[in-house]
Amino acid sequence: MQSFSTDFEIPAPLRQYCDGKAKLVIDSTSNPQSILDRIAAEYPKLYRSICDESGKLRKHLNLFVNEDLISGSQLGEIELRPGDVVGVFQAVSGG
Amino acid sequence: MSERVVLCIGTKKGLFVAESGRARGRFNLRGPFGSGVAVYSALIDNRFSPVIYASSCSPFFGMNVLRSTDLGNRFKETRSAPAFPGDDGRVMGNIWSIETGKNKKELWCGVEPASLFHSDDNGNSWELVAGISHHDHARKWQPGNGGLCLHTIVRDGDRMHLGISTGGHYVSEDAGQTFKAANKGVGAGFVPNPYPEFGQCVHKIAMHEKAPGRLYMQNHGGWDDRPGIGVLRSDDHGQNWYSIAAGLPSDFGFPIVVHPDDPDVVYVVPLEGTTRTCPGGKPAVYRSQNGGKSWKKLNKGMPKKDSYFTVLRDAMDIDRMKSPALYFGTTTGQLWIGRDGGEQWDCLFDSLPPINCVKAAVV
Numbered sequence: 001m002q003s004f005s006t007d008f009e010i011p012a013p014l015r016q017y018c019d020g021k022a023k024l025v026i027d028s029t030s031n032p033q034s035i036l037d038r039i040a041a042e043y044p045k046l047y048r049s050i051c052d053e054s055g056k057l058r059k060h061l062n063l064f065v066n067e068d069l070i071s072g073s074q075l076g077e078i079e080l081r082p083g084d085v086v087g088v089f090q091a092v093s094g095g
Numbered sequence: 096m097s098e099r100v101v102l103c104i105g106t107k108k109g110l111f112v113a114e115s116g117r118a119r120g121r122f123n124l125r126g127p128f129g130s131g132v133a134v135y136s137a138l139i140d141n142r143f144s145p146v147i148y149a150s151s152c153s154p155f156f157g158m159n160v161l162r163s164t165d166l167g168n169r170f171k172e173t174r175s176a177p178a179f180p181g182d183d184g185r186v187m188g189n190i191w192s193i194e195t196g197k198n199k200k201e202l203w204c205g206v207e208p209a210s211l212f213h214s215d216d217n218g219n220s221w222e223l224v225a226g227i228s229h230h231d232h233a234r235k236w237q238p239g240n241g242g243l244c245l246h247t248i249v250r251d252g253d254r255m256h257l258g259i260s261t262g263g264h265y266v267s268e269d270a271g272q273t274f275k276a277a278n279k280g281v282g283a284g285f286v287p288n289p290y291p292e293f294g295q296c297v298h299k300i301a302m303h304e305k306a307p308g309r310l311y312m313q314n315h316g317g318w319d320d321r322p323g324i325g326v327l328r329s330d331d332h333g334q335n336w337y338s339i340a341a342g343l344p345s346d347f348g349f350p351i352v353v354h355p356d357d358p359d360v361v362y363v364v365p366l367e368g369t370t371r372t373c374p375g376g377k378p379a380v381y382r383s384q385n386g387g388k389s390w391k392k393l394n395k396g397m398p399k400k401d402s403y404f405t406v407l408r409d410a411m412d413i414d415r416m417k418s419p420a421l422y423f424g425t426t427t428g429q430l431w432i433g434r435d436g437g438e439q440w441d442c443l444f445d446s447l448p449p450i451n452c453v454k455a456a457v458v
Binding site for chain 2 (some may be wrong): 013014045048049050052053054055056058059060061090091093
């Protein structure tokens with residue numbers, strides 16, 4: 001399999017946990033779960049803000065690959081391609 | 096530097112800190128810290144150089160503990176927040192209580208779903224306390240409207256009292272290693288058995304350090320068919336409880352606070368049981384000066400009508416000045432001060448976000 005890196009976009013409130021970066025370039029990614037695994041190792045507070053103790057995406061966060069919303073069960077199944085962008089967004093809320 | 100009174104005000108939109116001189120005339124407000132994120136618990140640990148802790152519980156990004164060593168001018172997150180082990184199956188929903196431990200760097204933390212955590216390094220790392228978190232009863236507790244929360248931690252040397260909604264009162268005699276349910280006389284209006292072994296909806300427990308055997312409890316009252324179970328007292332370290340609700344307009348309420356110099360003086364904020372607002376739209380704090388035998392209404396300076404706020408379980412406190420002042424915050428964002436032990440009330444701030452908790456300290 002070809003090795004490539006994937007851009008992972010960080011929402012503004014969480015950039016304090018990755019040296020203020022708006023984007024991380026994650027090497028040797030195969031699927032979104034592999035990105036989260038890498039973040040867990042390198043940026044544990046960032047990871048804990050995205051996933052709860054059980055390893056699931058937090059309930060009010062949404063993860064996209066390009067413009068496609070990805071469910072938690074798809075994290076290990078979606079095959080990333082060169083040029084894909086993965087991003088985390090807060091769900092819309094009120095109050 | 097002369098004495099100052101510091102208030103921590105945890106709100107739906109972050110933590111505010113208010114500070115005043117000893118006269119407690121004008122309070123200067125700063126914040127919000129952890130802006131936009133709800134704060135349900137705060138602690139002003141002034142046993143040594145003052146340190147302020149506050150929970151910051153984001154529905155989006157999870158839990159944090161904020162820490163300030165400069166009286167709340169700046170806050171930093173501790174290195175980690177309480178979290179369940181990955182194989183536990185439970186996920187942190189909220190932080191409801193932060194209390195001091197015996198040692199300088201020691202903290203206890205009550206959370207939702209009802210569990211207890213311990214830190215011995217100023218909140219930088221946390222360990223689940225198995226004695227209560229894995230108690231035989233734990234998987235049988237049920238959430239109330241506020242969630243299944245361990246909200247009250249009262250320490251008395253190696254004895255520790257916990258309040259859980261809805262779990263009841265639990266006590267440890269071995270510094271938090273093991274816990275036993277102690278709910279004899281603590282009623283419940285929402286299950287067939289009016290006095291179950293556990294599962295009560297305890298709202299708050301208060302103790303005075305000079306009389307540690309005596310405890311006061313604001314329990315979930317307001318039941319027409321089971322009157323009087325809402326405001327309780329124990330004289331034997333929580334093994335047996337009895338009602339002290341006679342004379343109150345309602346036995347429903349959330350906070351209960353003891354005077355810093357007199358274990359016989361206790362304060363509650365009665366609320367109408369169905370709406371959880373001030374009975375008849377007329378807010379009042381009630382004070383007993385004889386350990387709950389009788390109660391006096393304290394409402395001088397408060398609205399006399401059309402006032403329907405709620406005061407939540409951690410939203411009332413009392414300072415430790417010679418003539419202590421009470422403070423309570425409302426779900427409508429008002430912070431009230433009751434000078435001279437609650438004889439005269441004034442609204443310090445009238446437009447804060449909904450208030451979850453209020454802590455007062457003299458530093």
